[in-house]
Amino acid sequence: MANENSIVAIHRTPFNRRSDVDKKKLKEMGPDRPDLKLEQISTDRGRTYKRSFSSSLYANRSWLAGCAVSNAFFCFPCLLFQCTGTEILWTTTTGMRDLKHFTQKCKKHESSRCHLTNSMKLSLFGRLSIAEQLDEGYRIGIRKHNEEVRKNRHILSRIIDCIKFCGAFELALRGHDESESSDNPGIFRGLVDVVASLDGALKDHLDSATVFKGTSKSVQNELLDCMLAVVREKIVSEIQSSDFLSIQADETTDISTQTQLVLVLRYLNGANLEERFFEFIPLQSATAATIAMALKERLAAILPGEQKVKLICQAYDGASVMRGTSSGVQKRIQDDYPTAHYIHCYAHQLNLIMQQATSHIVKVKNFFSDLGGLAAFFSRSPKRTVVLDKTVARRLPTASNVRWNFHSRAVNTVFEHRDDLIDCFERIRASDGFDDKTSHEAGGHIRLLEDPDFNFFLKLFHRIMPHVDILYAKLQNRNIDSVHINRCIQQFQEDIQKIRDSVHAMVVEHRSGSEQPRKRRAIDQDELKRIASEVCDTILGHTKERFAFKDHLISATLLDSPQFDHYLAAFPEVALATTLKAYPVLDGSRLKTELTLIYGSEEFRTCRGAVDLYQLFKDNNLSEVFSETETLLKIIITTPMATAEAERCFSTLKRVKTFLRNTMTQDRLNALAMLSMEKRLVTDMIDFNQKVIERFASLKEGRAKFLYK
Numbered sequence: 199m200a201n202e203n204s205i206v207a208i209h210r211t212p213f214n215r216r217s218d219v220d221k222k223k224l225k226e227m228g229p230d231r232p233d234l235k236l237e238q239i240s241t242d243r244g245r246t247y248k249r250s251f252s253s254s255l256y257a258n259r260s261w262l263a264g265c266a267v268s269n270a271f272f273c274f275p276c277l278l279f280q281c282t283g284t285e286i287l288w289t290t291t292t293g294m295r296d297l298k299h300f301t302q303k304c305k306k307h308e309s310s311r312c313h314l315t316n317s318m319k320l321s322l323f324g325r326l327s328i329a330e331q332l333d334e335g336y337r338i339g340i341r342k343h344n345e346e347v348r349k350n351r352h353i354l355s356r357i358i359d360c361i362k363f364c365g366a367f368e369l370a371l372r373g374h375d376e377s378e379s380s381d382n383p384g385i386f387r388g389l390v391d392v393v394a395s396l397d398g399a400l401k402d403h404l405d406s407a408t409v410f411k412g413t414s415k416s417v418q419n420e421l422l423d424c425m426l427a428v429v430r431e432k433i434v435s436e437i438q439s440s441d442f443l444s445i446q447a448d449e450t451t452d453i454s455t456q457t458q459l460v461l462v463l464r465y466l467n468g469a470n471l472e473e474r475f476f477e478f479i480p481l482q483s484a485t486a487a488t489i490a491m492a493l494k495e496r497l498a499a500i501l502p503g504e505q506k507v508k509l510i511c512q513a514y515d516g517a518s519v520m521r522g523t524s525s526g527v528q529k530r531i532q533d534d535y536p537t538a539h540y541i542h543c544y545a546h547q548l549n550l551i552m553q554q555a556t557s558h559i560v561k562v563k564n565f566f567s568d569l570g571g572l573a574a575f576f577s578r579s580p581k582r583t584v585v586l587d588k589t590v591a592r593r594l595p596t597a598s599n600v601r602w603n604f605h606s607r608a609v610n611t612v613f614e615h616r617d618d619l620i621d622c623f624e625r626i627r628a629s630d631g632f633d634d635k636t637s638h639e640a641g642g643h644i645r646l647l648e649d650p651d652f653n654f655f656l657k658l659f660h661r662i663m664p665h666v667d668i669l670y671a672k673l674q675n676r677n678i679d680s681v682h683i684n685r686c687i688q689q690f691q692e693d694i695q696k697i698r699d700s701v702h703a704m705v706v707e708h709r710s711g712s713e714q715p716r717k718r719r720a721i722d723q724d725e726l727k728r729i730a731s732e733v734c735d736t737i738l739g740h741t742k743e744r745f746a747f748k749d750h751l752i753s754a755t756l757l758d759s760p761q762f763d764h765y766l767a768a769f770p771e772v773a774l775a776t777t778l779k780a781y782p783v784l785d786g787s788r789l790k791t792e793l794t795l796i797y798g799s800e801e802f803r804t805c806r807g808a809v810d811l812y813q814l815f816k817d818n819n820l821s822e823v824f825s826e827t828e829t830l831l832k833i834i835i836t837t838p839m840a841t842a843e844a845e846r847c848f849s850t851l852k853r854v855k856t857f858l859r860n861t862m863t864q865d866r867l868n869a870l871a872m873l874s875m876e877k878r879l880v881t882d883m884i885d886f887n888q889k890v891i892e893r894f895a896s897l898k899e900g901r902a903k904f905l906y907k
Contacts, residue, residue: 203227205265205272209291213278222324229263229274231256236269238297249297259304261317270295273307275316284312340907350903353403354894355887357412360389361421362880365873368853371418387413422869424893425880429872432883433463433474434500437508440465441829442836443501444511445538446473447493447520447527448844449484452851454860457481459489460847461496464511464676464838469816471809471835473676473843475875476500478851480864486519490530497535506535507783511837513541515844516550539750539780544683545673545840547744552605552666555736561729565655568646569608570596572619575639582626582636589622590615606663612647613660620647651726654708658697658730662737665693674842679835680747680754682807687745691738698734701727750780754834756793757811757827759803766797781833789826796827808834850874 201207203224213221236251255271256262263274270293276284287294288307296303307313364371364386373384390413394401404411437443446462459479465472479492501508512531514520520527521542528540556562573594576582586593592615595607612619623640626632632640646652669690672678678686705726747755752773755761769790778786796802805811812831815821821828854870855862862870873880880886895904 201227201230204230205263205277205293206267208277224278225320225323229261229272231262231264232266234264234266234269234271236295236297238295240298247298251297255300259308261308261313262304265293268293271300273313273316275320276313279316279319281312281315281319284316285310343903344906346903347906349399351888351891353400354412354891354904356393356397356400357390357417358421358425358887358890360386360393361418361425362873363389365422365425365870366877366880368850368870368874370856370859372415376413376415386418419863419866420897421890421894422866424890424897425886426865426869426872427893428883428886428889429876429880430476432879433476433876436467436472437463437465437500438505440467440836441508441832442466442510443508444513444836444838445493445497445509446513446838446841446844447489448515448841448848449481449489450848450851452855452860453857454855457484458851459492460844460851461493462841462843462847463500464843465836466832469813471677473838474879475843475847475850475872478847478864478868478871484519486522486525486527486530489519490527493527493531494534497531507537509535509538510781510833511541512538513543513838513841515546515841516542537781537783539837541751541838542744543839543841544745545670545842548666548670548673551737551740551744554740555733558736559729559732561651562655562733565652565659566605568652569605569612569656572612572643572646573608575643579636581631585626585629586622589625590618592618606667609656609659609663613656616647616653616656620644623647650708654705654726654730657708658704658733661697662694662733665690673840676838676843677809678839679808680751680837680839681757681811681834682809683839684747684754684758685760685807687741691741694734694737694741698731698738701730701734704730749776751837753777753780753830754808757796757808757831757834759805762797762803765793769794769797777830781830784829785826789830792824792827796824847871847875 202220208224213224216224231253233253234251238249240247240249251269256264261274261276263272263277264270265272268291271288272293273285273288277289280289285307287303294300294303361371363369369385371384371386373380373382373387375381376383376387390400390404394404404413410417442465444464446464447459449457449459452458457480459481461476461479463472463474463476465474477496479496481488481492497509512528512535514528518526521540523529528538532538532540556566573596576586576594577596583593592611594611623644626640627637627644669686672686673683705723708726709723753776755773756765756770756777774786774790774793778784778789802811802814805814808831812828812835815824815828815831850871851867854874855867883889891904
């Protein structure tokens, strides 16, 4: 069945025979512009030319329409109004089919008097007559209306500012009782009252408004929905103008036991790298099929049609449901987005490396268990904690298998305050205020802190953990790229290797400087060296295996500046071939030429990573000269090496959806989370409030007082 604005429908039911409602609807729909199967072959001076239809022919001509039945072009305004003298070429069923003289005929027609007359009639159709618009009374009414709209917009903008403030600082908007006489109306109502005391227009509105005051729960939710929509539109528009996109996703359970999947988008916005929170997605189950379906639905709206190729990476925490190569989330996403290569979060991999290094060796496993027992001893009693604060003036952090910086803090605290801890436990034993069990446990901890083997492992990990902390902190930096990470990993391996080489000297120094334990049998010197060497070897081996750049990540090695001399002598053909296979968008021959030039230039060897090199191109207008290298740099920079931003989103989720606010709707949760995590983006949007007001005013007809005439 033909559309109402199709040429066939207009010929069947002319414009002048339609009702006013149908006429307005047809004007709103505009001209129909289907793809035409139109081809034309012509000969000129012995040469044959073939011309065919292109959708670009519709460009810059709002009046041009097409008909898929007759495969011809028509003039939409002339077809509707057909004033006396209208060219029949553009209105009859045959239409205009001459592709050879298409441009000339269009210019001739759109400059004709009849076409201009018909176009003017179409523009003015449905509006007040010019005479009515010039009427003084009408203009006075317009001015009054616009003045009222300006006042209403000012008031609503102040209310939006109050909601933005609460969202940015993750404050609960609603109170226990929001009635006029309530002593606890909530932060939002209290903030509105404070602003009203400084703004006379808002105070008058709150005192006199009877229909729309703007502080109700429903208005709050509608404004939050509008804010969320405006920020998302901004993010999507930035993505549309970027070349590549990566996603980060992770799932957790919130306070109401609802499984939440967070979606974070990473892309280059001009010269700035952005990682934007986009949405918390509620899941019925955390299966691969459910997660993949939810991600595909969001990606379809963000990257429609041909823009699918923009998605170059998907980064997850490495759980089996996410990384599965046959039916995991990453495989299901890659089936629809072939260029979306998978990244196993490097920060999670570092945790796995350290767990592997400390869990399969019994002596080391026992060491960390004993270390955790020190913190557990004080966490169970406020009285013990008081003695700890007075003696050590430092709390012992609780160990965690997920966050390794807690292990590092525990090791460093015990190592640096060992003598103070012994003094603390001796005070507890000497005090009459503690029971026999506490005194017994304190005595056991004293013997533990005096044990040579415990102190050897304490010293060993006190040397290892700072290097783990440095690498862990770098992996969580959103601006770090794979080129820089490769260098950081190499430095980490060198530092651990130095510790590995010094194990013998460490054991000898430890044995010569320590007293023999009184009751515990000491581990012999050779066993200590073996265990310490095994810890270092495990870290080195797993680091080399897990952090090795394989498949698409090999592309980062092409721009590793310390290797430029080597690459100049022997070009990395294998790495280039792997890169071209992973990213077909690159022009291999030109990329090789550009890389060869970069390898031989001293100016590029001081760059510390892909971000520095990309910034150098931008600052020196080299984007056109090194176009393919810049495209590769964009890919490398857009590829995330960790999912730290997703973890940060979960921290915000815990602060926004608390025990007292566990029944909020999903839309409200997403809006408040967006205002918190993307507060800088909201602040930088100068017209944010106006866009929210425009969207809010369009929700219902009764809010026409927010729209100017």
